[in-house]
Amino acid sequence: MRKQSYEKQLAGWTLLLLGMAVGAVAVALKRWTLVFLGAATVLLVPWTVMLGLTLPADTEVRHWSLAWTGLDVLMAAGCAATVVLSLRGRPAARLTASATAAVAVLDAWFDITTAPAGSGLAQALACAVGEAALACVCVFLAVNDRRSRT
Known part of the structure; x- marks a missing residue:
């Protein structure tokens, strides 16, 4: 014993x-x-x-369309991962929401800073508003702890 x-x-x-x-x-x-x-x-x-x-102030870029579509694919994948993880109640959804917000802000930044003056800039600003809204939703999801209310 x-x-x-x-x-x-x-x-x-x-x-x-x-x-x-x-x-x-x-x-x-x-x-x-x-x-x-x-x-x-x-x-x-x-x-x-x-x-x-x-x-340099300007430069020629190869694979321009791949770079832009890659950002949008990354943003869509972040949204999808956040939804799936959130529906499963996983805390990692907060991380994917944070990363997706960062990608949305980067996309908006590059939309605006690479847009030509005139209608191109107006279109970039319109897209940036949508991306800013997405970023705000993602930040809300990242900092809001829904588990504390259940």
């Missing part, structure tokens, strides 16, 4: 120590991840300034 109690205590202490070790690693990883993210923030400022000063 005493031997079984000792084994249970040993297992309990082992699990406790393992949990503490995993927790310590998670805290260290989070700190290093934040240090890396902070360094990237600082380094991106001069990089962005350099790009702004050195990139």
Whole structure:
């Protein structure tokens, strides 16, 4: 009887120590991840300034239609994944909603910044309104925790 109690205590202490070790690693990883993210923030400022000063004002692009349709396919896939995951009650739907919002904002940005003046820009702005609405819906889904109301 005493031997079984000792084994249970040993297992309990082992699990406790393992949990503490995993927790310590998670805290260290989070700190290093934040240090890396902070360094990237600082380094991106001069990089962005350099790009702004050195990139050509215009350029010829190969695979233009593939790039644009690829963004729309990615946006549609994000919408579909968010719907499926949400209907299944999976928390990962919040992640897909966040990613889809980012893709929608990027699509709107490139629609507007690459549009020619005049009717092309007006069409891009109209598309951007729809993409902004999609992004807002996705952000709402990402930050709204429906499980807390059930």
